[in-house]
Amino acid sequence: MLRRMRFRHPKRPALLLAAALLLGAAGAYTVKPGDTLFSIARAHGTTVEELTRLNHLTGATIEVGQTLWLPGEVPPTPAPAAQASDPPALPQPVPAGTSQIAGVTVTAPARLRMGDAFVLRLSGPRAGQATVRFPSEVGEDVRLPNEKLTPIGAAGEYVVLGRVVLGKTTPVVYEVSVGGDLVRGSIPVADLGQTVQHLNLPPSISGKLEDPGRKAEDAAVEKAYALRTPQVWTRPFQPAVNVKAQSSAFGQPRTYVAGGPVLYHYGTDYPAPVGTAVLAVNDGTVVLAGKYPVRGGLVVIDHGAGLTSLYFHQSKVLVKPGQKVTRGQKIGEVGTTGLSAGPHLHLEMRVRGEGTNPAGWMNRIWPR
Ligand SMILES: [Zn+2]
Structure with missing residues (x-):
């Protein structure tokens, strides 16, 4: 991932790498006394037009206590038609090879x-x-x-x-x-057929990209991607949180700042209250566990065969590097730490360091 981005955008690799890790947020803004659409838009790096569109507003009137969704944030319980979802799993492939x-x-x-x-x-x-x-x-x-x-x-x-x-x-x-x-x-x-989402991140969030600890964080994760240990799982993969809704789908193409390059969402976001149990998707060994500037409360599990699962933004991390975990074991709790604007779990399933669709793994031993 790092190498590819450098190739495309040699002048701003650090910013782009971190931006690629950004999460779709599950939170929202609650209108306070004295707020106007203009002041809210300005404070969050967006426009009145964008807020109007996102929230289906019919005029400029807003009320104290009203919930407004901001760019890059999708309600956790939207109308079914508007709900984000991973691309549906392909039907059983026709064996092309043999x-x-x-x-x-x-x-x-x-x-x-x-x-x-x-x-x-x-x-x-x-x-x-x-x-x-x-x-x-x-x-x-x-x-x-x-x-x-x-x-x-x-x-x-x-x-x-x-x-x-x-x-x-x-x-x-x-x-x-x-x-x-x-x-x-x-x-x-x-292609996945998804339309580009323009996040227009506010400086309060994009500022975390400049955290001095980020370089070490990225290096630690890259090291985990490079692991090649024998496969340890023997059972199907299971969800990491017991929620169905998603606030941002896998593979979603995005721009993070106005006029910025299109980058992809390497995981799936599941909105859930802070404290919700985060479960290991399958057996493996914890290779990273701790608090990091961008990914927040992070756990990385090596399952062998070049496969790692990553759990971002947790409020609590309950495991330690080197620890063996089993499928369904609680490893932490949902939070909104690191580069996140609302409580949710960002789950990644990386194969030799590349993000793959988590939905393709669930309830089966191998993806198809
Ligand atoms: Zn995410």
Whole structure:
């Protein structure tokens, strides 16, 4: 992520990296005596027009105690039609692959979307000796082009975890080789079809991007992304909070400051009251736990196979680095710490450091 952003915007990498981590807020502004639409707009770096549009106001009159939603904030319980949601899960993919090389059958998804995690399935007597590469991702932050094969189920069956980088709609190319044989496949990638959201962040929030502790925070997270430990989960993934609503969907393209570049939301936001239990999505080892300037109360769990789950903005962190956790174990409590404007959990599921759609993981062992 860092490298890609530097490439695109070499002059402001630090700001952009931090901006990419920003959360959609679940809070709102309550009108106080003396407020006007203009004064509220000015204080939050937005315009009267934008406030009028967001709140469906019909005139300039506002009342003390009235709740106003600000740019980048979506009510936690909006009308069904307006509710943010992750892109729906794809139907079971048509096996496009089932390509055959001597002793190995390769099965790949027929199609993918930006931010999808997926697996290549390898079977056959020589599957365990195969080497898998994703040449389309070289230069796109692939840290280990030759990923390890993870045995599954029956003997001779393996999967390799892949993911589609957000912002990239060129086909994913994979290569599987055994000895001198090689099979090469290509999977088309579709956009998520989301319209760009313009946040126009107020300085009170964007100022956290300048926190001197941020560099160490980013470095610590990058280190977690680089981990390559054996897969430890054996059961399906479960939600991290017991809420259904989302205040900001995975993959949402955004600008954070007026005229700024379009960046993607690498996780999903779930609004919930401060103190709501945050649960481990699956078994793993805590690799980071503590308070950080941007991500706030943060826990990072390594699940092995290049997969990490991240939980941002917690009011309380109840685990320590090195600690083993089990699926559903309480690891902290929802809060609004760090770069956040209202209580919510921001959950990320990173595959080799790239954000993948959390919805694609829930209630299954592997994404499809
Ligand atoms: Zn978020």
